[in-house]
Amino acid sequence: MRANCWYGKTIMRVEEVPDPQILNQQxxxxxxxxxxxxxxxxxxxxxxxxxxxxxxxxxxxFMGEVVEIGREVRNLKVGDRVVVPFPISCGNxxxxxxxxxSLCENTNPNAWMAEKMFGHSTSGIFGYSHLTGGYAGGQxxxxxxxxxxxxxIKVPDHLSDEQVLFLSDIFPTGWMGADMCDIKPGDTIxxxxxxxxxxxxxxxxxxxxxxxxxxxDQVPERLQxxxxxxxxxxxxxxxxxxxxxxxxxxxxxxxxxxxxxxxEAHGPAGVFAYDRIKQxxxxxxxxxHALREAIMCCRNGGIVSIIGVYGxxxxxxxxxxxxxxxxxxxxxxxxxxxxxxxxxxxxxxxDIDPSFVVTHRLPLDEAPRGYDMFKNKKDNCIKVVLKPDWxxxxxxxxxxxxxxxVIH
Amino acid sequence: xTFDFDSALKQPRTNINSKGExxxxxxxxxxxxxxxxxxxxxxxxxxxxxxxxxLGWFSIGLGLTELLAxxxxxxISGVSNRRTGLIRLYGLREIASGITIFAQNNPAxxxxxxxxxxxxxxxxxxxxxxxxxxxKGRVAFATANVLAVTAxxxxxxxxxxxxxxxxxxxxxGVCVVNRTPDxxxxxxxxxxxLPRFMRHLESVEDxxxxxxxxxxxxxxxxxxxxxxxxxxxxxxxxxxxxSLEDADVDNAGAVRFEAAPGxxxxxxxxxxxxxxxxxxxxxxxxxxxGEEPEQQMDDDLRRFKxxxxxxxxxxxxGTLLGTGYMEQRPAQPPAASELAxxxxxxxxxxxxxxxERRGMTRL
Numbered sequence: 110m111r112a113n114c115w116y117g118k119t120i121m122r123v124e125e126v127p128d129p130q131i132l133n134q135q136x137x138x139x140x141x142x143x144x145x146x147x148x149x150x151x152x153x154x155x156x157x158x159x160x161x162x163x164x165x166x167x168x169x170x171f172m173g174e175v176v177e178i179g180r181e182v183r184n185l186k187v188g189d190r191v192v193v194p195f196p197i198s199c200g201n202x203x204x205x206x207x208x209x210x211s212l213c214e215n216t217n218p219n220a221w222m223a224e225k226m227f228g229h230s231t232s233g234i235f236g237y238s239h240l241t242g243g244y245a246g247g248q249x250x251x252x253x254x255x256x257x258x259x260x261x262i263k264v265p266d267h268l269s270d271e272q273v274l275f276l277s278d279i280f281p282t283g284w285m286g287a288d289m290c291d292i293k294p295g296d297t298i299x300x301x302x303x304x305x306x307x308x309x310x311x312x313x314x315x316x317x318x319x320x321x322x323x324x325x326d327q328v329p330e331r332l333q334x335x336x337x338x339x340x341x342x343x344x345x346x347x348x349x350x351x352x353x354x355x356x357x358x359x360x361x362x363x364x365x366x367x368x369x370x371x372x373e374a375h376g377p378a379g380v381f382a383y384d385r386i387k388q389x390x391x392x393x394x395x396x397x398h399a400l401r402e403a404i405m406c407c408r409n410g411g412i413v414s415i416i417g418v419y420g421x422x423x424x425x426x427x428x429x430x431x432x433x434x435x436x437x438x439x440x441x442x443x444x445x446x447x448x449x450x451x452x453x454x455x456x457x458x459x460d461i462d463p464s465f466v467v468t469h470r471l472p473l474d475e476a477p478r479g480y481d482m483f484k485n486k487k488d489n490c491i492k493v494v495l496k497p498d499w500x501x502x503x504x505x506x507x508x509x510x511x512x513x514x515v516i517h
Numbered sequence: 518x519t520f521d522f523d524s525a526l527k528q529p530r531t532n533i534n535s536k537g538e539x540x541x542x543x544x545x546x547x548x549x550x551x552x553x554x555x556x557x558x559x560x561x562x563x564x565x566x567x568x569x570x571x572l573g574w575f576s577i578g579l580g581l582t583e584l585l586a587x588x589x590x591x592x593i594s595g596v597s598n599r600r601t602g603l604i605r606l607y608g609l610r611e612i613a614s615g616i617t618i619f620a621q622n623n624p625a626x627x628x629x630x631x632x633x634x635x636x637x638x639x640x641x642x643x644x645x646x647x648x649x650x651x652x653k654g655r656v657a658f659a660t661a662n663v664l665a666v667t668a669x670x671x672x673x674x675x676x677x678x679x680x681x682x683x684x685x686x687x688x689x690g691v692c693v694v695n696r697t698p699d700x701x702x703x704x705x706x707x708x709x710x711l712p713r714f715m716r717h718l719e720s721v722e723d724x725x726x727x728x729x730x731x732x733x734x735x736x737x738x739x740x741x742x743x744x745x746x747x748x749x750x751x752x753x754x755x756x757x758x759x760s761l762e763d764a765d766v767d768n769a770g771a772v773r774f775e776a777a778p779g780x781x782x783x784x785x786x787x788x789x790x791x792x793x794x795x796x797x798x799x800x801x802x803x804x805x806x807g808e809e810p811e812q813q814m815d816d817d818l819r820r821f822k823x824x825x826x827x828x829x830x831x832x833x834x835g836t837l838l839g840t841g842y843m844e845q846r847p848a849q850p851p852a853a854s855e856l857a858x859x860x861x862x863x864x865x866x867x868x869x870x871x872x873e874r875r876g877m878t879r880l
Binding site: 160202243253 | 693695815819822823829830833834845848851852
């Protein structure tokens, strides 16, 4: 089959690899109809996550049709149309039973690596380095899906791929970012980052009862999409975020702040340069500018929800502000399985149509160019969906720019 | 509490049955003690350590006396009064030895430094015996005393060093399994299940009567085999076993099950010990345990937990050849040829717990 493989920092290649087969009796093989590039894939693409091996298939947002199941699979059958959540979770361990699926104790065979880095391991994740298990990802024609009875959910035929695909990650992730804010009627929520996850946090915050959502970014088309979702916006390149937020909230600050940015934050030139240099010198792994600002801006006693991905260590963390002002930090990789069904219902009853976030559709063969576009925000790119059954131009990364298979 | 596996291996191999009924209370508590998982490979036994502490205080006491009252020392040992400078120096040496003994986790180095000091003392006494101002009777008495202390030093130092370097291959590990102690015990008690999660085991066969035949994988297709017998067997609590006399490799193992607080499953503690040996066989056994036996034990226990909680060993594409850094392969489906070499393939057997499996909740 064809699969999008990582070969080094910003080097992706779509190449022929062996077809997947059942390795565990609870596996299913899924023929992928749609698969997306996630913002967190860019951390791998940019070389910020260790334990990558040349040839790793990336991708953890995918859906398709079940074409084969292991002996022990009970809830799925061949022919089912399913969306696959990015955490691989066993459903039976202490954490799965408590619905903390991204903390599954049984799905990371390389747990020792994660233990060295984080103290304890998290669950396995599709196509997301060997630190999270070394599982082949979903930017491919087929994928092996372990624990097929626990992860994938069946989706109805009347919903399009793009309406349900993001149940795999960014919709539940954005939702959990807002869910962790314990939103009460009347709350004002500030959201750093208007990438795809930020967009879903904005809409989730409203669905959870927020009165007001303020979204912070610098990319015009992303700010515009945020406004279309009902948010007021702050362009941090044009305004001082703290001053503007205090002005908007009468000096008290937002009730809760969501960091939808993570470890590769941009910010005012000086701060960005400081963190970028320290990162390059391996003195810190994460550039926590957005998080620092979120903490400083949050109202006393408020909640700071971190859903953007961090990988290691950060510097100049405003611990004093956090402690002195009774802030609560809530965070975690999304427990996707916990949210898939209720969010599918939200989609079915018309509360939200997640397809709004898609700006580009490419054949799988052009995945490398999709990464480049997404990373560099070329052509107003916000979200790329890859289609394995579309015919590419056959030369992937070297495709000419005027040859985009783009549908706006 | 320190568990000494060496002694366990040397215990009489007769008074055993599968229920552990014939074991004395002492043995039972001994086994229980061993299972508390606090044994530290490479650390000396407590008796040798106690002796070392005594020698340490002796060093410091004698050193201070030599330093502060060299003339008294000269008189007692029958040495000329002109030697007080040298005696003071020796006092400093004694104090240094004493401090070294107390400063290190394994005091072997400090005790060996005492042995070296004893040699100096003996040499000096030898020289004094022939010098004109010496009292020969007192020199002889002092020499006898130093010889006695030297013997003690050597015994202690050797004991400490032996414990440190030749303790065999030891691995211990702990995990929590989301099952009752009885369920976990039942699975482990059927030793033929062990190769499903212990990477170095090829097979274990139950021979009946508490005896079993074990085959471990060695390098280059070489297998290491032994018969083992159960030493203690307390359902739901503890199982210990050890190899019989004609084993390729002397070894012992113990696993203890303990209900986790709040009914949150079972804490499983495992200790394995393979006795010291030399030659090609020793190297082979060391190899099959890898350079980090604790790491391998952690991996084994992780797979054990998987088998207990989800019924099979969980496999990822990237770890088909092993979980070490150097064993990682690309996270992409294996070709048939690679699959044939796979280390981490799950067993065909599923361990089904029908009442509980797939009992996960969903919103």
